[in-house]
Amino acid sequence: MEEQRAPAAGSSRRWRTGPAWWSREGDRVRWPWRSTVLVTAFVLIGSHFAAESQVDERAPLDAFARLLLLAAGAQLLWRHRYPVAVAFGTAAAVMVYLGAGYPYGPVFLTVALSCFGAIVAGHRRAAWAAMGTLWAGHVLVAHWLYRWLPPSGDSAAPWGQEIVVAAWVVAIGALSELVRTRREQWAREREERARAARRRADEERLRIARELHDVLAHSISVINVQAGVGLALLDTDPEQARTALTTIRAKSKEALGEVRQVLDTLRAPGAAPRAPAPGLGRLPELVAQAASAGLAVDVEGETPRLPPATDLAAFRVVQEALTNVVRHSGSRHARVRLDHDRRTLRIRIDDDGPATGADAGGSGNGLAGMRERAAALGGTIEAGPRPDGGFRVLAALPVTPKEDDR
Template sequence: MGSERRAPWARERGAEPWWERWLARPAGRLPWASTLAVAGLQQVGSHYAALNQPDRAPLDSFARVLLAAGPAFLLLRHRHPSLAVFGTCFVTALYLGGGYPYGPVFASVAVSCFTAVVAGRRRAVWCAVGLLWAGHLLIAHLLYPWLPPGGDGPASWGAEWAPAAWAVALVSAAEFVRVRREQWAHARAERAAQERRRADEERLRIARELHDVLAHSISVINVQAGVGLALIDSHPEQARAALTTIKAASKEALGEVRQVLDTLRTPGDAPRSPAPGLDRLQELTRQAAAAGLHVQVTAEGPRTALPPGADLAAFRIVQEALTNIVRHSGSRTAEVRLRYGPDALEVTVDDEGPALAGTDTDTGTSTRTSTSTRTGRGTVTGGGNGLVGMRERAAALGGTAEAGPRPEGGFRVRARLPFTSSRKETS
């Protein structure tokens, strides 16, 4: 069943359950519902608690006001947690000083302390709870002769450990929730960062694909258009052949661009056609021949089936290298060498040059005279998008890509694409 029809209580892998998201949610409007619930608990619970404590002072109007004032501070517990915890503790101390029955009067103190600790106000909680406990000790053991109810005696010291243990347990539980809340926030931030990284990587991948497809095809179209314009009057049949090549190159470019766009429109679906690989190398050589470039392809070593990532990267690197030769080199011949090793494929594309006068349309600088710079795992020459794309494709597989002038003249593109890392990525 698709995610859009998943039950609302179902949880995905790596996501926290609904109660964790509820605890981690930021403060919004005033918490009226929970505050009224605590107020009702204190009013009703204290009424029934007074029935079993006839030795305590009866609940009068002032006691009812105190039982309502404590929960009233809870409305501020998200925006001003320190004020809420000190306010509830002060109201509770007044209630205890009036000699009223023990009962759920401590509920507002518990809620405010819990919220303040989760918000990181631990010092305020310990100070407020400590003052409340100290006030209770003064009332129960020193000030009881002058406070209601009349005839009351000192409280037992042994009974003081129970409320102290409850206070420590409450603060400890709140501290645990605070730590878990920070962990959930950190995990959500990491998932968001991973999603942004995946989106950036996908955007760069699409940009590389579109650049390689369009740069190669438009270069062929540009050359053939120039041939057609030059021969349209004197040799119309040759001009017709150039137009035929333009039509074929534009059709192929449209097909590959449509394939890339389909992956954007239907995320998660498999592409309708397989990604290009070295099995389409003959198409590149035919297109290069139509542009006036003779390409010789040689293979060394036993040919093995390449992983999809390495196969696509090798095809795109050869395609970009031939495109650069057509656009920037005066040579009309190129040599492509594929060396199949036990753990990697080495791709080398050479041309004899010399460089044509002009600049790279990608960057506005000559790609034939630029210097080599080392970045990341490989060496790449120039700042053109195509040459940078070669490095990125090779680096994504754990390989290297180099491009630069040859000692004997001309230009060379060399890439090493390992098999192991690409198999891990595509598995």
């Protein structure tokens, strides 16, 4: 069986036309020269030996018989491009061959191969119709028309022979159906694996985008505030302006490091990170950074021992909430409360407001990212204005990882 041409870049393989060695690639089909020549030669040679063993029973092979054998075999050259036409064409050639009284032999192989290919390519009814037509024609010739057809003096064929022929037809059809079913199953499995790979790639891109947003939004907010302080005090208080510039330098260096870590993960999926992922152990650092941006933060409660994914999500939730207070709230005071039991860590971040723009609590991307983080772990995020003014973020994250994350 011939190998199919390698598809051009960007082309898609259509399953309907079957496996690679008999499928289309665009409008180009590999011509099966070698297999066609081998089958045709086998049919011609095998029929010659069959004729020698049936000298007294069937008509001898002549030029017309060999022409029919050659036509039946040569049609297989088009079995990839026109499977239905070839199935009926080979059946018709074999029917004429049998009707002329020529010897039984491997000529049936041409019909078997053409119908096998047609079924696997998806043309099931046509293939079954071609095989059924051949069998019915054989019954008609062997039990009625034999009186008027060569060889002379021929008698009706035994019905047991017809049962054997019918059994072979059913066996060939059943094998073809089995192959077709298995190929379709493999194609579905390949498509499922491809969809799963695309889904994992999408989830990884979303994770990286969320991580970059959280790192950059927080860092740039602190840098923006410190830059404003430095500009305001540049002439009146140079020392304080120097402190602001030092904070900007440290924060930008930290942000670059975290961004580099995220990008390293993108370039080498599955590689261990060079630095540990941040967690609530760095909460005092967040509080200090918020203080340098003019936001006083009170922290209540203790941090339990958390899985790495939950620890990172909790850190990012607090980081995003404090960043939103700095950027979108007129309040200079925020409260972070941590509470936990054996299953859930609850985080509450409050500020007293008022909002300094239309995007109270954030522009939407940060809140969406927090909700996606929590949902991925089996937790929840609630965020919105408080009845007495200000804004509140409530997070509930699992203390123990989900079974499928272990």
